[in-house]
Amino acid sequence: MDSIFIKNMVCNRCIMVVQNELEKLNLDVNSVSLGRVDLNSLLLETDKNKLKQALLPLGFEVIDDKRSRIIESIKNIIIDVVHHQNSEIKINLSELLSSKLRLDYGYLSTLFSEVEGTTIEKYVIAQKIERVKELLVYDELSLSEIAFQLNYSSVAYLSNQFKKVTGLTPSHFKQIKEQKRKPLDEV
Structure with a gap:
């Protein structure tokens, strides 16, 4: 195999x-x-x-190479969790990554930061914001439902993080739908 x-x-x-x-x-x-x-x-x-x-x-x-495979695996696990699993995760992300990759989270975090020039946490935030954009464009869920689905503690926290990353409030983003979303491999 x-x-x-x-x-x-x-x-x-x-x-x-x-x-x-x-x-x-x-x-x-x-x-x-x-x-x-x-x-x-x-x-x-x-x-x-x-x-x-x-x-x-x-x-x-x-x-x-091994390092690149590990980085790509980290990204794919995060993308799967954020974009493809519509339920709450019962385990925190560091434990999930460690158990799936069978490596210490400290090592994974350091490797990811060295290779990607950003932290795993910032990568997760970027993926979550892209998922929020997607859900806002679909216009099927309220902001409260989106916050719940993506495990934000509150709508205010989601809104603050969204504005920090995009420069727009979620409602303003929703109004200007021509704002392009990024492909997942470019996040």
Whole structure:
């Protein structure tokens, strides 16, 4: 069994695109998830190069070094929690990252900061603000419901953090819908 880590694979559509490329290359795939492909056999170097060449024009990159794989795993866990899980997490983020990656949170935090030039906490805030923007544009939930869904302690706290990051209040953002949201891989 072999695992391949892929950068910028941040949504279900990304998973489908990567799966399609894997099928074209006739690779024996066990599973595909955010940022990761598990194969049923070891990947030959020639096949790995073919995969790299197929994915690069689509905006994906195969990650070879351990540090980059860890960083990408951290990002994918955070994206999954913020954008794809609509329920409260029963465990705090540091415990979740440590248990999923089987590494000490202090190490993960230091590595992330060194490589990305920002903290894990600031990355989480950026992802949450993008999720708030998305939910505001959809206009299906009240700000109170959005705050609850994203585990903010209050609407005021969400609003203050939103304004600090975007320069706009959530209601002002909602009024000027032409304000573009960022793709998740650019947050």
